[in-house]
Amino acid sequence: MGKMKIIVTGTGYVGLVAGVCFAEKGYDVTCVDVDEEKIEKLSNGISTIYEEGLEELLKKNIKKGNLHFTINYKDAYKDADVIFIGVGTPEGKDGAANLFYVETVSRQIAETIEKDCLVVVKSTVPVGTNDKVETFIKEDLVNNVKVEVASNPEFLSQGHAVRDTFEAKRIIIGTNSQKAEKLLKEIYEPFNLPIVSVSRRSAEMIKYACNNFLALKISYMNDIANLCELVGADINEVATGMSYDNRIGADFLRAGIGYGGSCFPKDTKALKYLAKQNDYTLRTVQSAIEINEEQKIKLYKKACERLNTFEGSKVAILGVAFKVGTDDLREAPSLINIDLLLERGANIYAYDPVAIENLKKRYSTRIHYTTNIEEAIKDSNVCFIFTEWEQIKEFKPRKYKELMKMPIIYDGRNIYDTKEMKENKIEYYSIGR
Numbered sequence: 093m094g095k096m097k098i099i100v101t102g103t104g105y106v107g108l109v110a111g112v113c114f115a116e117k118g119y120d121v122t123c124v125d126v127d128e129e130k131i132e133k134l135s136n137g138i139s140t141i142y143e144e145g146l147e148e149l150l151k152k153n154i155k156k157g158n159l160h161f162t163i164n165y166k167d168a169y170k171d172a173d174v175i176f177i178g179v180g181t182p183e184g185k186d187g188a189a190n191l192f193y194v195e196t197v198s199r200q201i202a203e204t205i206e207k208d209c210l211v212v213v214k215s216t217v218p219v220g221t222n223d224k225v226e227t228f229i230k231e232d233l234v235n236n237v238k239v240e241v242a243s244n245p246e247f248l249s250q251g252h253a254v255r256d257t258f259e260a261k262r263i264i265i266g267t268n269s270q271k272a273e274k275l276l277k278e279i280y281e282p283f284n285l286p287i288v289s290v291s292r293r294s295a296e297m298i299k300y301a302c303n304n305f306l307a308l309k310i311s312y313m314n315d316i317a318n319l320c321e322l323v324g325a326d327i328n329e330v331a332t333g334m335s336y337d338n339r340i341g342a343d344f345l346r347a348g349i350g351y352g353g354s355c356f357p358k359d360t361k362a363l364k365y366l367a368k369q370n371d372y373t374l375r376t377v378q379s380a381i382e383i384n385e386e387q388k389i390k391l392y393k394k395a396c397e398r399l400n401t402f403e404g405s406k407v408a409i410l411g412v413a414f415k416v417g418t419d420d421l422r423e424a425p426s427l428i429n430i431d432l433l434l435e436r437g438a439n440i441y442a443y444d445p446v447a448i449e450n451l452k453k454r455y456s457t458r459i460h461y462t463t464n465i466e467e468a469i470k471d472s473n474v475c476f477i478f479t480e481w482e483q484i485k486e487f488k489p490r491k492y493k494e495l496m497k498m499p500i501i502y503d504g505r506n507i508y509d510t511k512e513m514k515e516n517k518i519e520y521y522s523i524g525r
Contacts, residue, residue, distance in 0.1 A: 095120045096279065099172040101197050103130060103161070105141060105253060105354065105420075106214055106246050107178030112146060113257040115153035117282040122160040122168045134161045142419035142446050145254045169204040174279065176244070177225075178214045187361035189218050198225050202232035205239070210275050212242045216299050216359060218366050222266065222292040240272040243292045245299035250353060251417020262286045266295020300366075303359040304377050309344040310351045311380040314387045317347035317524025327524025328506060347524045349478065349504035350387035352414030352423035357384070388425040391502040392432050394521055395474060398500065403437035406497070408472040410465060411479025411505075413447040421450050425504065426478040434458060443468040445481055470495045480505035489516045 096119050100111035103125040111123040125131050130140050137151035153159035162168055169175060179193035194215060201211060211229065213222050226241040233239065243266030248256045263280050265287060267273040273289055280287060290298070317327035327347045335342035351357065360381050367374040399405070414424035421427060433440060440459040442451060448461050462468040465487050469475050475496065477484060485507050493499045493516050500519040501508075513520035 097122075097171065097173045098279070099124060099168050099175045100214075101125075101165070101175060101177050102179035102193070102215070103127075103134060103140065104178065104180055105143075105248065105250060107176070108134070108139075108141060109143065109146065109248060109253045109257055110176055110178055110214060110246065112149045112153060112159065113254065114279075115156075115159035116149055119158065119279075121153075121158060122162060124162055124165045124168045126163060128163050131161045131163050142417075143253045144251065144417060149254065165200050166204045169201055170206045172205065172209055174210045174212060174275070175201055175205075176212045176214050178246075181215050181217055181358075183358045183361055187365040189216070189358070189362045189365075191217065191221060191224075194221065194225065195228060198228035199232050201239075202229040203234050205233075205237055206235050208238045210240050210242060210272055212244045212276065214244050214246055216245060216303075216355070216362075217296060218362060219293050219296045219300075221296060240267075240269060241292070242267045242272045242276055243295035244276065245295060247299070247302065250420055251415060258283065260285050262288050264288050264290065264295050264298050266290050266292040266298075268292050300359055300363045303355050304363050304374075304380070306344050307351055307356040307360050307384070308376055308380045310356075311383040311387075313345055313347045314350065314523070315383055318387075318390075320524040325524075330524075346506070348387075348506065349391060349425045349523065350384040352425055353418075353420060354422045357423040360384075388428050389432065390523070391476060391504055391521065392429050395476075395500075395502055396436075398519075398521075399474065401436070402433055402474075405438055405473040406471055407433055407438040407440050408468040408475040408496075409440055409442040410444075410468060410475060410477045410484050411481050412442055412444040412451050413479050416479060416481055419444075419447040419450050421447060421454065424478070426476075427454070429476060429478065430455070430459065441468045441472065444479065445483055466491070466495060471497045473498050474500045474502070477501065477503040477505055477507060480507050489513055489518060492516070492518055 098114050098119045098121045100107045100123045103123050111121050115121040133140055137154055139147040139150055177194060177197050179197055181189040181191060184190045213225055222241050222243045229239050245264055263285050265276045277287055320327045331345040334340050335345055360377055364374055364377050412424060412426040414420055430440060441462050442459055443462045443465055489508060489512055503522040506522045510525055
C-alpha cells in the first residue's frame with residue numbers, strides 16, 4: 093500500500109514504542125513531542141526510556157530514513173495519513189484521568205491538517221473520550237477535510253514493550269465506521285497478529301477491564317499471602333498449585349509488595365472514578381486499591397516492630413524500579429518505603445542496575461547511590477529488597493552475613509529460599525512464607 097505517513101504524538105512508553113515499531117514495519121513515521129531536549133536525544137538515536145531492544149531499533153530506523161522526530165507539530169500533522177495520539181493521561185487528584193494533553197493535541201490537529209485523516213487514540217482514556225476527541229476536532233477544523241477517530245489501546249508490559257508489540261496476543265481496534273476499521277486493519281496487516289474489531293467505547297473499556305483484572309489478581313494473591321503467613325502455608329507453593337488450573341492461568345500469581353508503574357495504579361483509580369460518575373461502586377476494584385496500598389508498606393511495618401529505631405542506621409535498598417526490565421519509578425513500592433525510612437532518620441544506600449539516575453532526580457543528595465550490591469549492604473543494619481533483578485537473585489546469601497553489620501533482610505519479592513537463609517544464619521522476612 094506504499095509508504096503510509098504515520099504521525100505519533102507523544103514519545104513516552106506508548107508513543108515511542110509504537111513509533112519505532114511502525115517504522116520497523118516499513119512505514120514513514122514522525123514522532124512529535126513538545127520536549128525539545130527529548131526530541132534532540134531521540135533524533136540522535138538515544139532512547140529516553142529503558143526498554144530491551146528499543147534503542148537498537150531506534151537507531152536502525154533513523155538510519156533507514158523511516159523514523160523522524162520533531163517538535164514542529166504543524167508541519168508533521170498537515171499531510172499525515174494517520175495520527176496516533178500517545179500522550180499521557182495522568183491521574184488527577186480525584187482519581188480521574190487528566191485529558192488536558194489529549195484535548196490540546198486534538199485542537200492542534202484540527203488547526204493544522206490539510207487532507208483527510210484518521211486520528212487514532214492510543215492513550216488509555218475513559219470510556220467516551222474518543223467521542224469527545226471527534227467533537228473537539230470537528231468543531232475546530234480549519235480546512236475542509238474529513239476526519240475519523242478510532243480507538244487502539246496498547247497492552248504493553250514495561251520491560252517487554254517491543255516484544256509485546258510484535259508478538260501481541262491481539263490488536264484491539266475500536267471504530268464507528270467501516271472506512272476507519274479497514275484502514276486500521278491495513279496498518280496492522282504487516283504485524284500478522286489477531287485483530288479484534290469492536291466499537292470505540294468497547295475498545296476503551298477493554299483496556300481498563302484488562303488492567304483492572306490483572307490488578308485484582310495481584311491484590312488477591314497478596315491477600316492470600318498475608319493469610320498464608322498467619323496459618324503457616326507457603327504462598328509460592330500455593331501459587332504453583334493454582335497455576336496448573338487453566339481457568340486461573342500461571343501469570344500474575346506472584347505475591348509481593350504490591351503493583352506499581354504507570355498503568356495499574358492509575359487505571360484502577362480511573363475505573364473507580366468512572367463507576368462513581370455513573371452512580372455505581374466497583375467493590376472489587378476498590379478492594380484491590382486498598383489492599384495494594386497496605387501491601388506496599390507491609391515490610392516497613394514489620395521492620396518497625398523488629399528494630400527500635402532507624403535513626404542513624406545504614407539501610408540498604410536493593411532494587412527501586414517498580415518491576416524488572418524498566419527504569420520506571422512511577423508508583424514504585426520502593427518510593428513510599430524510602431520516604432518513610434527517611435522520615436525515621438535512616439541513612440539509605442540504594443542500588444538498582446538501571447533506575448538510579450531516575451532516583452537521583454527525585455532524592456538528589458538525600459540518599460546515597462551505589463553501583464553494586466556489596467557497597468549498598470556493607471556495614472548495613474538492615475536490607476530491603478524491592479525489585480527482583482537478576483543481579484540480586486544471583487547474589488549469594490552468605491555475602492549478606494559476611495558484609496552486613498546485622499544480617500536482617502526484608503524481601504518484598506521472595507527471591508531467596510527460606511531454608512538457605514536460615515542455614516546462613518540470616519534473619520529473613522518475606523511475603524506469605
